[in-house]
Amino acid sequence: MWRELRKIGAAPVSTGVWTVPDTPHFSSAVQKVVELAAFGSGEILVLPTPGAGDHEADPLRYVFRAQRLDEWQEFSGDCAFFEVLDRLASLGKRVLLVRGNAERELVSLARGESIDIPDDVTPWAAGQRSPAHIALLAGLEHPVTIDIKDFGSVLFCHGTPRSDEEVVLVDSSLERWADVFSELPEQIRTVVCGHTHMPFIRLVDRRLVINPGSVGMPYG
Known part of the structure; x- marks a missing residue:
């Protein structure tokens, strides 16, 4: 969801709150994000703010400019991605x-x-x-399962065990989690996931689920 919002140039103003101009282009893009959230058992509330003058708009302009700077810094970091990959591979x-x-x-x-x-x-x-x-x-695999002392078989995935881009959140329903884990072997009692950049730890039907978030771009 945050990827789609950043793609269209939406600016985050606080945790879980984003702002975009009220134009047809942005309206259709926001609707797509709403649909993605619903697919992940989430919910997004869209609130129009008509009648904002320059005084109210100045803080938003600052947020947009700051976001462009953040994007440039992220781009610069991506340029060094393969140097990091070489270092990791050497280990x-x-x-x-x-x-x-x-x-x-x-x-x-x-x-x-x-x-x-x-x-x-x-x-x-x-x-x-x-x-x-x-x-x-x-040659990278997804998912990957290894045995870890005191944890047994631990499954590592990006999105979910069955998809590297499927979204589940800390507050997704137990029914949603049950569907995501429906093909998971019973002996796997710990799952480490990612994708959302939102860190959490929770129990799901006696399974421990850990999302470490993101080093370079944490969200939430």
């Missing part, structure tokens, strides 16, 4: 790499496939990398 078995949707999309673009992505950074990055980098990313 061998001391590091567990799990494929996410961004890695999958980058590999697809590098191989000349046509896909729908929410930003311009990934196509640029796909054209900058060596065949060795692409081969490394293409």
